[in-house]
Amino acid sequence: MRTLPAAVLFVALISAVPSTRAIADDEAEKLLDDAVAAFKTGQFKVAIELADKAAKLDQKGAGGPLMAGLARLQLRDNEAALKSLTEAITRDPKLATAYDRRGDAYLKLGKFTDAVADFDKFLELESNPTAAADHWRRGIALYYAGKFDAGRKQFDLHRTVNPQDVENSAWHYLCNARANSPKKAREDLIPVTKDGRVPMKQVLELFAGKIKPQDVLAAAEKAGLEGEMLTEARFYANLYVALYYESEGDAKKAREYLTTAVEKYKIGHYMWDVGNAQLTVLKAKK
Numbered sequence: 001m002r003t004l005p006a007a008v009l010f011v012a013l014i015s016a017v018p019s020t021r022a023i024a025d026d027e028a029e030k031l032l033d034d035a036v037a038a039f040k041t042g043q044f045k046v047a048i049e050l051a052d053k054a055a056k057l058d059q060k061g062a063g064g065p066l067m068a069g070l071a072r073l074q075l076r077d078n079e080a081a082l083k084s085l086t087e088a089i090t091r092d093p094k095l096a097t098a099y100d101r102r103g104d105a106y107l108k109l110g111k112f113t114d115a116v117a118d119f120d121k122f123l124e125l126e127s128n129p130t131a132a133a134d135h136w137r138r139g140i141a142l143y144y145a146g147k148f149d150a151g152r153k154q155f156d157l158h159r160t161v162n163p164q165d166v167e168n169s170a171w172h173y174l175c176n177a178r179a180n181s182p183k184k185a186r187e188d189l190i191p192v193t194k195d196g197r198v199p200m201k202q203v204l205e206l207f208a209g210k211i212k213p214q215d216v217l218a219a220a221e222k223a224g225l226e227g228e229m230l231t232e233a234r235f236y237a238n239l240y241v242a243l244y245y246e247s248e249g250d251a252k253k254a255r256e257y258l259t260t261a262v263e264k265y266k267i268g269h270y271m272w273d274v275g276n277a278q279l280t281v282l283k284a285k286k
Contacts, residue, residue, distance in 0.1 A: 001136045001140075001165065001167045001168065001171075001271060027057055028054045028058040028061070028064070029054075031051070031054035031057065032050070032051065032054040032067060035067045035068075035071075038050060039067065039070065039071055039074075044072075044074045044075050045071075045075070047067060047068075047070075048068050048072060048075075051065070051067035052064065052068050054067070060091060061091065062088040062089075062091040062092035062095050062098065065084045065085070065087035066085065066088040066095065066097065066098050066101075069081045069082075069084035069085035069087075069088060069105075070101060073101060073104060076273070078108045079105075081101070081102075081105045082102060082105040082106065085098050085101055085102035085105060086102065094125055095125075096122050096125035096126045097122070099118045099122040100126075103115045103117075103118030103119040103122065103137070103141070106118060106141075107140070107141050107144075107274070107277060108273040108274075108276070108277050110277045110278070110280050110284075112141050112144040113145045115141040116138065116142055116145050116147065119137065119138040120138075130161060133160050133161040134161055135154070135158070136154070136158045136167075136171070139151045139154035139158060139171055140171060140274055142154055142175070143171065143178075144277075144278065148175045148176075148179035151174075151175035152172055152175040152179055155168050155169075155171050155175060155190075159172075159190055163190075163192070164192055164193070165192065165195060166192045166200035167200070167203075167271075168190065168192075169190035169191075169192050169207070170207055170240055172185075172189075173185040173186070173190075173207045173247070174243055174246075174247055176188055178247070182248065186207070186208060186209050189204075192204055198219065198223040198225060198233040198236075199216050199223070199233055199236065200236070201219070202216040202237075203216055203237075203240045206240070206241070206244055207244065213241040213244060213245070216240065216241055217237050217238070217241060219233075220233035220237040221234075231265050231267060232265075232267050232269070234264075234265045235266075235267050235271075235272065235275075236261075236271070238257045238258070238260045238261035238265065239257075239258065239271065239275050241257045242254045242255070242256075242257035242258035242260075242261060242275075243258075245257065255279075255282055258275060258278060258282070262275045262276050262279045263279075
């Protein structure tokens, strides 16, 4: 799925970190300010150290544990992030962003029902009128939690703010196929014409029933990409081929391509965490 530009996302996250200026502890305030600055420059381990220190000095404020949780998410230390964000919520039960990011931690740990609950709590507390439509991550959590029709509706809603995203169309299909049938999902497939990412054109054609899974994989190889861009194309090709097979009821092939996507083509995007969470859950069942 498409995400906010890094600078915009950073401002959105950091603006949610509560200040400690309400307490008479200048040292805790400075530590939190320094943690925010370290986060901004990608020094996540430094941000965690500083935020944890701020949290110990100010044992009532939610800013320290929230900042530590955000940084731990960046490092994919999801268990530790969950603990920090839970502490932030304990200190401030109305801190919307803490629920939203704890929902991310739950999702990445394969705890999908808990993720849905936190995303719903975030939307209950969040004042931004577009928050519900923006929340494609909630749709993914709903899919894995087995709430397929609710997931379909979430991706219908996301279309209103992000109409040219093949991944939104694909996840809408996946939810619809499970809530109804692949035939119905193809009939309702959301059209997208302006997503130029490789191999999204072919992913859409796959779900439309126009091409075969191997055509998606071939598109990633033939695009002339190199380095990280090639790795990303291969990841997405294998991920959506896996999910397509899942929608067709072929669990063996779904797992085969999901394993390739996650274990061979690791990328920095949220969608890798989604695939990794699903694969981890599948492995735990055997």
